[in-house]
Amino acid sequence: MHDMNRPEIRAARLDPGPAVGEAPDLAFLLAQVARGDHQAFEAVYGQLAGPVYGVVRQVLRDPAQSEEVAQEVLLEVWRSASRFDPARGSGVAWVLTMAHRRAVDRVRSENAGSRREQKVASEAVTEYDDVADIVETSLEGQRARRCLDSLTDLQGESIKLAYYGGYSYPEVAQLLGVALGTVKTRIRDGLIRMRDCMGVMA
Amino acid sequence: MKALPDNMHVLTGSYALDALDAQERAEFERHLQHCPSCQAEVRGLRETAARLAIARAARPPAQMEQRVLAATYRTRQLPPLTGARLRWGLRRTRVAQLFAGWLAAGQSRPDSSQASRSDRGRGNSWLRSPRLIGAVAAASVVAAVGLGITQVSTQHQLDSAQARSAAIAKVLDAPDARIEDASAPAGGAVTVVVSALQHEALVTTRGMSPLSSSRVYQVWVMNSSGARSVGLLASTSHIGQLLASGVRSGDQIGITVEPSGGSPRPTTTPVVTVPLTT
Secondary structure (H helix, E strand, O other), X not given: OOOOOXXXXXXXXXXXXXXXXXXXXXXXXXXXXXXXXXXXXXXXXXXXXXXXXXXXXXXXXOHHHHHHHXXXXXXXXXXXXXXXXXHXXXXXXXXXXXXHHHHHHHHHHHOOOOHHHHHHHHOOHHHHHOOOOEOOOOHHHHHHHHHHHOOOHHHHHHHHHHHHOOOOHHHXXXXXXXXXXXXXXXHXXXXXXXXXXXXXXX | OOOOOXXXXXXXXXXXXOOOOHHHHHHHHXXXXXXXXXXXXXXXXXXXXXXXXXXOOEOOOHHHHHHHHHHHHOOOOOOOOOHHHHHXXXXXXXXXXXXXXXXXXXXXXXXXXXXXXXXXXXXXXXXXXXXXXXXXXXXXXXHHHHOOOOOOOOHHHHXXXXXXXXXXXXXXXXXXXXXXXXXXXXXXXXXXXXXXXOOEEEEEEEOOOOOOOOEEEEEEEEEOOEEEEEEEOOOOOOEEEEEEEOOOOOOEEEEEEEEOOOOOOOOOOOOEEEEOOO
């Protein structure tokens, strides 16, 4: 992957393309970023700011707070690009794992008290589609949604509540009125089914 | 093969979705350190979770890009990891991949990116190279001596380390090698790579709960006719590794707490046992 040259960075920046997860040069760009290349970072930003902001807002809901956390995550990509190890997963997964983890940590630290419980009670499961401004152009995203829809109801709801809702699996179990063990199993089975549906490398 | 405690392995999904609380996350991460098949699964499920994020991509506020880009000019970057720490980390990853490779044999999936395709290619050629497996095994021997950093200082030690690493490589390289995992209720975990063809088992422990200076962990091959000592775990290191020879299907690896210096036969109930179901 290191045989790519500078003009291709520019090409990537001008035309990030629709399939964010399939951009072949993200690992290369991250290696450039690790060397302090601001232009490469702009290209990374172009590819990942949408998913980062989207998933953070999906979890946090509050736009101002979401922007703050998304900025932190993207700056962290700049700061720690040297620690990205392509042998351990894709660049997309590295960045989006960081984004989701940080959003969830924010939720958990803020909602340690009773406010969380009230929100759990008042929020309907179906709310996870209502965040505005979802970028519809990503083929990969469309595929993920189709695969998500192919799961059983319990698998799909468990995964949506856990990932998009930012709930822990015991919270998911309570929301859905099922046993803890059932939720753990459904989340894993559902994700494995999604993985196979999307042809994600294992 | 039954290699994983179900209650832990089933958490791969919840872990990949950040749906564990802080304590369970920490516990799972400890488990993950020595559970190569969990690592492989978590990796695939994380890639999957990333697609869930992509499905929710949203247009960020217009001013965000300028803010982030401006911030990069004021933010110092972390240096890369170098030296022993990096090499050990990479080798440990490769060993994990090697284990995962056995477990996932025949289940390869199409890759979603160029970069990971080339990684995979490298991984495979690495898997096919006994010489490199030997190098990795040597690295893990050094690690067992003192967690990766301690230098093997004398020629004698070097020779015995090389002999051991060759023996270890043979087990790792065996076509029928299997992995068994177990955790000790009091803390710590054991991974056993066993080859029925070689009649050998590589026992790796991690994070066993510390003992007083007058006690030591002793590793045994146990079966209906008794227990045979494999050796003592170095009390000072977090990771321990011993090679058990002459093992048979139906044997168990057991670890007991013994007076320092060890015992001719077990004097306490094992803190953990691992059946070798070859």
